[in-house]
Amino acid sequence: MKFDIYIFDLDGTLLNLGNIGVYADQILQKTLSRLNAPVIPGENERRQFWGSENNYIDILNNWGVSKAQDFWEHYDKVDFKQRKILFKQKKIALFDGVEEVLEKLYTHNDGKNIAIVTNTSDYVVEFFLKKFNIASFFQEVFSMGLKNDQQFAKPSPRGILSILEKFQYDQDIHRALMIGDSYSDIKAAKKANISACLVKRNIMGHDPAIIKRDFQPDYIIERLDEILEL
Missing domain, CATH: 1.10.150 (DNA polymerase; domain 1)
Structure with a gap:
């Protein structure tokens, strides 16, 4: 890691x-x-x-x-x-391996910093992080709402840059990774000048070469636990 x-x-x-x-x-x-x-x-x-x-x-x-x-x-x-x-109706769930990955990052000896940057409304995010018992894994969450106008939604880098500032990120010392399933996630990471990892969810089955060309992520993974090997 x-x-x-x-x-x-x-x-x-x-x-x-x-x-x-x-x-x-x-x-x-x-x-x-x-x-x-x-x-x-x-x-x-x-x-x-x-x-x-x-x-x-x-x-x-x-x-x-x-x-x-x-x-x-x-x-x-x-x-x-x-x-x-x-x-x-039990039609919303965490993807397989989410809790395990967050737990390993959270308890890592090097003290990894973990955050969320989402275009979803703040009260919706808070509700579901609590419902799925994963809120405690995240030191910071950037979401839409009264504090953050929609103009700051991804692919704007504003959310990522805000998180990096709170973590006192120094590009000469630290390395940061954005993990997402969409073009807006990758584009926001590129604008913020950090590494980008694409999780193949809805685009599963597409030619990796086409994904690489269109999204230009630094990494492409099919399972979330693969980030532990990056």
């Missing part, structure tokens, strides 16, 4: 919600319906929304949603309600 700091994405990396892209799209459509958007945009438009970075406000305006903050407040409420339903 050559890294000093391990930063994890949550949904799709530690927490299994099924196909996270499909799930997020369903919540998006429900939110737009709740806000009485004139028209629910097509699938391609909705897909582009998640990679729009700071252009999301313009996209929402085009969809007839004039107040971005209201949109995200409603989105988080719809998301939280749906997650609690899925939790009761």
Whole structure:
């Protein structure tokens, strides 16, 4: 374990919600319906929304949603309600090996620093970290909410940089690794100038060469425990 700091994405990396892209799209459509958007945009438009970075406000305006903050407040409420339903149905779980990996990092003799950087709302994150009894493993959590505006969501490096600052990261001394399942995780890590590890979850079965080309991670793993060998 050559890294000093391990930063994890949550949904799709530690927490299994099924196909996270499909799930997020369903919540998006429900939110737009709740806000009485004139028209629910097509699938391609909705897909582009998640990679729009700071252009999301313009996209929402085009969809007839004039107040971005209201949109995200409603989105988080719809998301939280749906997650609690899925939790009761036992359709949300930790991926295999998550607890064991976190335990090994947490108890390592070198004192590894462990954090989460997620685009999910703070109260949703807090709820599920407690439900799955893994909250104590993380010294820091960066999530969306009152403290952190949506403009700081990944692929913005803001969350990672905030965590590194709290850990008093010195690039000449320390090594940091971001572990995630999506392009936004890898891009955020690259912008923050730290190593990036892609966990093959929803993209399982794709040609590794294509993944390497499109995502450009430093590492590609199929099981989370493989980070213990990096």
